[in-house]
Amino acid sequence: MKAPIVSGAxxxxxxxxxxxxxxxxxxxxxxxxxxxxGLEIGDIDGLLCAYSISQPHPMLGSWYAEYLGxxxxxxxxxxxxxxxxxxxxMQAAALVLAGTCRHVLVVxxxxxxxxxxxxxxxxxxxxxxxxxxxxxxxxxxxAAYALVAHRYMHEYGTTPEQLAxxxxxxxxxxxxxxxxxxxxxxxxxxxxxxxxxATPLHLLDCCLISDGGGAIVVSSGDCARxxxxxxxxxxxxxxxxxxxxxxxxxxxxxxxxxRSADAAMGQAGVSARDIDVALLYDSFTITFIVELxxxxxxxxxxxxxxxxxxxxxxGGRLPCNTHGGLLSFxxxxxxxxxxxxxxxxxxxxxxxxxxxxxxxxxxxxxxxGGVLSAxxxxxxxxx
Amino acid sequence: MEDLPQPLIGDDSHWYWDAAxxxxxxxxxxxxxxxxxxxxxxxxxTCWSSRLEPRPSTGRGTIYSxxxxxxxxxxxxxxxxxxxIALVDLEEGVRVMSNILGATEPIRIGQRVRLRLExxxxxxxxxPQFEPET
Numbered sequence: 087m088k089a090p091i092v093s094g095a096x097x098x099x100x101x102x103x104x105x106x107x108x109x110x111x112x113x114x115x116x117x118x119x120x121x122x123x124g125l126e127i128g129d130i131d132g133l134l135c136a137y138s139i140s141q142p143h144p145m146l147g148s149w150y151a152e153y154l155g156x157x158x159x160x161x162x163x164x165x166x167x168x169x170x171x172x173x174x175x176m177q178a179a180a181l182v183l184a185g186t187c188r189h190v191l192v193v194x195x196x197x198x199x200x201x202x203x204x205x206x207x208x209x210x211x212x213x214x215x216x217x218x219x220x221x222x223x224x225x226x227x228x229a230a231y232a233l234v235a236h237r238y239m240h241e242y243g244t245t246p247e248q249l250a251x252x253x254x255x256x257x258x259x260x261x262x263x264x265x266x267x268x269x270x271x272x273x274x275x276x277x278x279x280x281x282x283x284a285t286p287l288h289l290l291d292c293c294l295i296s297d298g299g300g301a302i303v304v305s306s307g308d309c310a311r312x313x314x315x316x317x318x319x320x321x322x323x324x325x326x327x328x329x330x331x332x333x334x335x336x337x338x339x340x341x342x343x344x345r346s347a348d349a350a351m352g353q354a355g356v357s358a359r360d361i362d363v364a365l366l367y368d369s370f371t372i373t374f375i376v377e378l379x380x381x382x383x384x385x386x387x388x389x390x391x392x393x394x395x396x397x398x399x400x401g402g403r404l405p406c407n408t409h410g411g412l413l414s415f416x417x418x419x420x421x422x423x424x425x426x427x428x429x430x431x432x433x434x435x436x437x438x439x440x441x442x443x444x445x446x447x448x449x450x451x452x453x454x455g456g457v458l459s460a461x462x463x464x465x466x467x468x469x
Numbered sequence: 470m471e472d473l474p475q476p477l478i479g480d481d482s483h484w485y486w487d488a489a490x491x492x493x494x495x496x497x498x499x500x501x502x503x504x505x506x507x508x509x510x511x512x513x514x515t516c517w518s519s520r521l522e523p524r525p526s527t528g529r530g531t532i533y534s535x536x537x538x539x540x541x542x543x544x545x546x547x548x549x550x551x552x553x554i555a556l557v558d559l560e561e562g563v564r565v566m567s568n569i570l571g572a573t574e575p576i577r578i579g580q581r582v583r584l585r586l587e588x589x590x591x592x593x594x595x596x597p598q599f600e601p602e603t
Contacts, residue, residue, distance in 0.1 A: 284537065
């Protein structure tokens, strides 16, 4: 059976989008992906979506179908934090492989910045903590990643300067993407002198809060020739889960990154050295470092130096997050990792413009939810 | 001024909070596989036995990791910044989250800490917390 393909991909403008509701953003993203595939909305027979923290609804998938006026044969909504977009893509692939659907629209996004305002968006990051054994201690997601960072620095010698180099490299890439939220260059000193959020993490070690949306269409492999663009194949997918709450994480260095990546690369029949571009979830600089090193793209403790030396930039040994990632392209809920997938598709189609990776045949995408809790990896390649 | 966040006490952990009020930190031990676990559950996370026994902790442990929070997520916590959150490994072999009371940096991983209960809220709830051992 032919591998499923990503037939369409689209990202909205990302940043502050005043006057745009969650649904407005989801509609632009969804229609954008369908048009990009060269399909009509009526061709879509499966619909997968995520969630919106700014405009929560217990049945977002059904609402979206109703709003668009479509009646697909399969609708579901999934919540796995930052892993969601990859989980949805994996599920869409399973649906087309099973013959349940032919064209599945996977749509994510929300007006998290304009709809929530910054303080409420930050307050919502406390909700991921255990209501009884974490939240009373002033838990919120940045503090949890700060706990990871201190332990990781203790075990592998990673330094604040190395973490800052990751943020700097991401900003350089975002400057090359016309839709990115933050495009002004920054230096290591800028990161280290930005205000402390939770030691050792500074403001510029943390991802953005953005409005925006992204979508893909996952289609059956046998319809590749009917589509508008050179298709991108979804060659492998995998997941890894060890915990939800950080008090239950087995160790603050392992997590489920490796298991997830190994499953995806195993299915695709590739290894880390075959990857031409890696799109890794970067909710914080430390998130990126842990994934990069746990998956095996760099030795332990070497990721920060690799970023500083330009090895992870376009033209380097392994270009990563060539759109700027959550740190600089933008983060609007489940769309955060969807932007990684859209960038993988752009790179594989050769439409990366100034940030195009030379001879880009194989891309790796990694989504991560909670506190490195839920992992999902994808391997995509030129079909 | 808003109140500090209170634990949302569940049906499977009343005994934990009742004991804390009496000055004790209890840790669940499995009577079938002797695994100790945190947080309290109805079943053992290792062997899925439901024969679990809460036993008193020595209240001593070491810091596995820590952070000093400067940006409060909730208005009620603003008066408290900067505050330290730590993961503490208890002598019983379980890991808990805590603030480190009466401490600012430098704090170090591996530092020894001991239990100190913090009274919080109108019902005089006792929140297990830790402070540096002197």
